[in-house]
Amino acid sequence: MSDDAEAVAEVAAMSTLFTPWVVRLAVTYRLPDLVAGGCAGVAELAARSGTDPDALRRVLRHLVDLGLFTREGPDRVGLTARGRVLCGDHPAQLARFLDQANPWAERTDRAVPGLLESVRTGASAWPSVFGRPFWDDLAADAEFAKAFDEVMAVHAAVFGPAVARRWDWSGVTRLVDVGGGTGLVLAEVLRHHPHLRGVLVDLPGTAARARAALDASGVGDRAEVVGGSFFDxxxxxxxxxxxxxIIHDWADADGERILRRCAEAAGPGGVVLLAERVIDGGGDRAARAAVSRRDMAMLLLMGARERDEAEFRALGAAAGLRLTTTVPLLPEQGVHLLAFTAD
Structure with missing residues (x-):
């Protein structure tokens, strides 16, 4: 194959929409879970997944070519190590972001063609696709809001241990977790540092779920939960x-408002910590690509953005905060902890 023909093949494979949708289809119909549970025959897989046997056979052929499944004989398949990451019980919880039965995955995937509009306008395409801005849509739809909280909990389960272990908490006695969701990050920090007491602030519905989660984590006696907005x-x-x-969910004007509230509460010399993905914040090509994908998602969904260190520094300065330290948390994902001091 000539260099040009190879490039055409690579770009064609990169740009086809069938591969991402076949992967989503596999998760939605629970094919990895069924095969992992011993269901290997195409006929049985079709019956248990509620799919047409011939159509499923054709999809499985592509999943084999992708290295997610193996061909084990006539009309029989197996699951590769790569395919196992799509199982519902895999620790990475990737399936949650692909399952079209999940309101979060289904709705955000449906928004993706709006990226054409977002790049033209520089604003979120969510209102054009769904008739109202992202945050209004979230407030109006309880199922979507619940799915959003669950997805944020997946992120928190990744961020939490790194935040707890890679920052020196010895000089802190009272930690305020702003927009703390269902409390997974705060619980992790409190578990690792028994001298700490915590306050979690989030909207009332989420705060109520956080109260239960903190109690279940065994740190409820050292945690206070406050229902409210971080704009107040x-x-x-x-x-x-x-x-x-948190801050990557908001455009600069709103991000500055949130950080200013933190600076006001912290007072002169107080510390404000951001656990965020940082553009070009080290790591390998895969980490940079992950941050880039997230940056496009923030534009599309919320008209927001990921930022590089200089942009975080400038945003903090506009809110009366001075960036003092940047600590790698999960460099393989581009995640860092940025420490600011209130002026």
Whole structure:
């Protein structure tokens, strides 16, 4: 094959829409879970997944070519190590982001063609696709909001251990987790550092779920939960204010407002910590690509953005905060902890 023909084949494989949808189809119909559970025959797989046998056979052929399944004989398949990451019980929880029965996955995937509009306008395409802005849609749809909380919990389960272990918490006695979701990050920090007490701030519905989660984690006696918005005044008196995976959800004007509330609550010399993906924040090509994909998602969904270190520094300065330290948390994913001091 000539160099040009090879390039054509590679770009064609890169740009086809069938591969991502076949992978989503496999997850939605629970094919990896069924095969992992011993269901290997195409006829049985079709019966148990509620699919047409001939159509499923054709899809499985592509899944074999992708290296997710193996051909084990006439009309029989197996699951590769790569394919196992699509099982519902895999620790990475990738299936949750692909399952079209999940309101979060289904709705965000449906929004992706709106990227054409977002790149033309520089704004979120969510209102054009769904009739109202992302955050209004979330507030109006309980099932979508629940799915959103569950997805954020997956991120928190990844961020939490790194935040707990890779920052020196010895000088902190009261930590305020701003936009703390269902409490997984705060619970992880409190479990690892028994001297700490915590305050979690989030919208009332999410805060109620956080209360139960913190109690279940065994740290409820050291945690206070406050229902409220991070656009409003925050509980004062914290030694540190933590925002995990929050600021990237907002454009600069709103991000500045959130950080200013943190600076006001922290007071002069107070500490504000951001756990965020950083563009070009080290790591390998895969990490940079992951941050780039997330950056496009933020544009499409919310008109927001991922940022590089200079952009975080400038955003903090506009809110009265000075960037003092950047600590790698999960460099393979481009995630860092940025420490700011209130002026």
């Amino acid at each position: 005044p925050l509980p004062p008196g914290g030694d540190a204010y933590l925002l995990s995976n």
